Amino acid sequence: MNQSRFSVVERVVDVAWEADCLYPMICAAFDGFEPCASSQPAALSYRIVSESGDACFSLVRNGAVINRGLDASQLLFALQQDIVVGIQCLRPDLVFVHAAVVQRGGRAFVLAAPSGSGKSTLCWAMLHHGFRLMSDELAPVDPATLRIKPFPLAVTLKARPPYCCPLPASTLTTHRSHYVPIDALPSAPATESAPIGAILFVDYASSHSVPALRKLSAAEAASRLYPNVLNALAHHSMGLDDVIRMTGSVPCWYLASAALEETAQEVTGLLCAF
Structure with missing residues (x-):
């Protein structure tokens, strides 16, 4: 066995x-x-x-x-x-957000989006730009400290990424997905919790010719983040107070993503600037 x-x-x-x-x-x-x-x-x-x-x-x-x-x-x-x-x-004490999370400089950066919006592919690209994996799927947030705990499932991609971020030879491919093993990541995953540094709401569409970032107010960010909370009913005020505290504590952006390498470079420049 x-x-x-x-x-x-x-x-x-x-x-x-x-x-x-x-x-x-x-x-x-x-x-x-x-x-x-x-x-x-x-x-x-x-x-x-x-x-x-x-x-x-x-x-x-x-x-x-x-x-x-x-x-x-x-x-x-x-x-x-x-x-x-x-x-x-x-763990009903934690707020679980459907999001990918990468870490750099001791801070966690949240890539929130519905399934199929390209967050996992962008997460994979960010790992090639000096970021470390915290999660490809789920952000467990401690609402008391606004720190995210690692949830390092394998990076899981529905389609092969562009040539700029090729899959390693050890990638496990099934008829459903491509699973990148942890030991094949560009850098070791983060193993400790980290405070939220910023939240990005990823929106991929083929009509986007170049990536674009738009700063969000805390209110608009909260309205975008709340649908991504998976266990809202386990929390006081159905998790809304926790979401407002998150988006009111860190900068938030809407990201219209485009070509993967250009988008990863744009996001890297943004997150390394503050």
Whole structure:
């Protein structure tokens, strides 16, 4: 039996599986999290059961089957998403924002956007410009301190990025996504929490010929950030007070992204200037 045991925002997650073909997938996805040698019971304990050789799997969480009939790609996606949701339930004290986060100079920079808006691709590009990965998917914010905790899942891209930021040879490719292993990143991921330095709202459209940045008021930024809060109902005033505090404490911009390299250079110049 193969096993991976790691810590996700101070909660133990355990994944066990028999099929050896899953080993590179599990490692690629979760090796960014801190390994956990503690013998304490896992808050989230998963077992992957082979249903038909190495082609079909069931996913079991804490003893209960939650998915059946999954191929390897579907399994990895289901496992990632279940951990994302499960951690939100285990840490209701944190505000979870759907966003990528990169770190530089001890500050966390939030790239917030709905799925399909290019935040993961921009995150990957920023890692080639001196930034370190904190998260490709989720920003766990401590509302008392406005510090973001790392959530270093593998950088996951739906499509291959442009030539300026090629995927490493060790990238795991499935029919759903490209997973960049943590050890293949341009620099080591951030392992400590960091205060929010700025928030950017990423909007990619093919009609954008050049990248453009627009400074936002705290009110407009709050209206854009609030829909990206995943566990608003777990917080006082449904999380609105926390969102207002975030956007009122740091500079916020709307980013109309365009060609990837030009956009990454524009954002790097902005974030390094203050």
